[in-house]
Amino acid sequence: MLFNSIEFLYFFPIVVGIYFILPFRFRWFFLLLASYFFYGLANGWFLFLILISTLIDYIAGIKMDEKLTKKGRRPFLIISLISNLGILCLFKYYNFFNDSFASLFELLNIPYLIPSLSIILPVGISFYTFQTMGYSIDVYKGKIKAEHHLGYFALYVTYFPQLVAGPIEKSSNLLPQFKVKQFVEYKRVTDGLKLMTWGFFKKVVIADQISPMIKYVTDNPEQFNGFSVLLCSCLFIYQIYCDFSAYSDIAIGGAQVMGVRLMENFRRPFFAKSLSELWNRWHISLINWFQEYIFSPLGGSKKGRRKAYRNVMIVFLVSGLWHGASYNFLIWGILNGLVIVLTLRFTKLKSEANKKLGSFRKSVWYRRFLRVKTYLIFAVLGILFYTSDLYAAQVLGKSLFKGWSNDIMGIISNEGNSRAHILYLGHDSIRFIALLIGIMVLEYVHYIQEYKGSVREILATKSVFFRWTLYIGITLLIMAYSFDQEIPFIYFQF
Template sequence: MLFNSIEFAVFLPLVFCVYWLVLKKNLMLQNMFLLGASYVFYGWWDWQFLILILLSTIVDFLIGIGLDKYKEKVKRKSLLLTSIVVNIGILFIFKYYGFFVNNFVEAFRFFGAELNVRSLNIVLPVGISFYTFQTLSYSIDVYRKKLEPTRNFISFAAFVSFFPQLVAGPIERASNLLPQFYKNRVFNYDQCVDGLRQILWGLFKKVVIADNCAEYVNLVFQNYELYNGSSLVIGAFFFSIQIYCDFSGYSDIAIGTSKLFGFTLMRNFSYPYFSRDIAEFWRRWHISLSTWFRDYVYIPLGGSKGGLYKKIRNTFIIFLVSGFWHGANWTFIVWGGLNALYFLPLLLSNRNRLNLGVAAEGKHFPSLKEGVSILTTFGLTTLAWVYFRSDSVLDANGYLVRIFSSSIFSKPESLGLRHALITPGLIVFMLIAEWWGREKEHPLTHLESKFNVVVRYTLYYGMILAMFLLSGEKQGFIYFQF
């Protein structure tokens, strides 16, 4: 079920009303209802996907109990290994099996040998990378004794399948989300209103901006040989905006929806395109995944401690694994490696934690130095996104070669009125709104304190009207494929 669908527009109010009006005084029934609603939400695509999420839930629930029961180091390690093998095994079969088989066959073909190895025609379950990492982190935290295991299966199952963030995150830690299923939740009007504002902002970014950008992006990336360099620059820029508005829009809707039910999710985006270096960008982009890899991969490997070799090795491991997490394609690995190259000079010069605050904090405009740093970081990020978006590394290379040709100085190909004026205007509006609200969780947070009711509701209804009149062709969320 898509957030930007009619089905969800009916589903959400219905679940909200039953949750608060019928079940408001019974925590167990609320959790059971959320679990059932989440399974309906996820099973809307294909009920067979529910088997996998139920399997992952049962395995890690039992392993958590076992880790608490057994004190022997060998048994506890065996249980943790079981969790890792089951979760990563499921992820490997459904997401990466075909990639490894195809590359194995191609490697032998390179040396003149033909292998008759059958590839499995497997449908990738929606959101499998997200809930797999979520359940896996629970087992690791229980093993590390950072979290008490739960014996409440309903609460644990609801935590794993919680529908607002199930399909594309944020990837929640059990230490943050699971305890919220144990506590009585009381309807909070202000929290719900803020949740609705965040949902509105997320839908606006997705439906009005991301989907508009997608039309031109799809055309250009699928036929890049037919376009000059300046047109490809616009295509790359539009994709940078598309993937941000698409993914951060989903996160805004997920976090806002959670607020409607009395839950607080971790922040997943913090205005990453206002970052002044790549290190800051990765502290602000897909925060739940970045911190997951930091805590469960990077730090156990030694982090930035140790000699020069270990620093370089760990940096490349974390970025390459992060790239591969996104999909079974060399384009994602190259994208990860390119970001590692961007990050490495900052790490080696101990400048990777230089920009921890908000750009131009307390000011209306950035300094010249900050402005140049922000534009440079955005430019580097946009170049890397070309690999992320392209179908193959060869296509990405060809795209970049055409960008950096003499045709970059040519007049862009005809964009049409929408992509030449309306879409850029909407992008400018979004960027101004986010710059103005960059010190808040989302740009609509502080409207009540800044503007009167007439101005606020004019803006709200204007955004809703834009979703009907200016929306692009309906697109799925990009991160659903991961």
């Protein structure tokens, strides 16, 4: 079930209503049923897979708990990791690696007989396998006690607000909250609903409006020059941010309505002044996961520069693969890692340059320059993300550096309605302007959050008339933009 579907409009209030009416002892069971229904509606087969994953990790956790030493726990950790990674590899990476080997063997003129599999990628598999692997590792390390209640553990794996696209929660945060009786608190519930509304706004008013523009470019990449490619890349970054952070907002808001606090997943990434800072503000739960379970165990940045660079590259390589089984994502991950490693490598040079800049370094304009630079690097790297194959990425990458004057002239002259092609990327002027207004609203809200604090707190100081006009206006906009075709969240495919 999609958050942006009509079904969810019925599902959520019914689930919340029943949840609060039910006696506390039945709530976990009801939430579990609701979560299975939410997940299984798309494909019942996916449920079977998540049940297997749940049972293996539950048993492995309990067995590890029984052992006093790490050595004793290790076999059960290995079982848990192998089964989770096995499921992930089979469903997500098997065909990618198999096809790659087939191409390699073909190149070497060696017969290759292992067939590809016709399998559907289960929705959210990368999210829940990472979440349960994190749990198993924490139990193995003795950081947490294993959960002995199968129901609560199953709910931890399948809790519907965050099951499909995160945030990837640590069991130490989520599990204890299921065991606390929650009441209907006006402020908490309305704050949750406001966050959900903001999420829907980002999804339908911004992300879904950019989606056809990106498709317009990627369907015929040869037809575009530098200006359009850069514009498309910049818009794509807004699309993926508004799409994914919207999911997180709806998840966090939805959980908040039910009294569960999920972790923050995005922190205004476009205010970052470097790519490494951006990655600390983007998909925070995944980055934390990598930090805790890959980067730190490898030695982090404490074992010398070279090892630190290696560890960064490993994290971004895995991050690329986590996002998708294709060379595009792999190279995208590597390039992100490379930019960060180069920034670390030339820290001295950068500080010397900063000294020469003097007081300008502290000016607003310099900060803005750094932000724009970071955003543009991220946007250009995004070409690998939004194109379906390396060929399209290569075409757009090359186009980025050509035909700028033609594009600018085309926009100015609008000959043969060229503006619609170059600037509006297939939209008409009204829709394009409406989109820009949406992005400006988003940026204004980010500005307030970054420099003035919580928007909800600030709004609380305004008059009732102002607040209600705003809430009603946003709700009407969401209704106006909820066209007949629900565009799935991009991160569902991961």
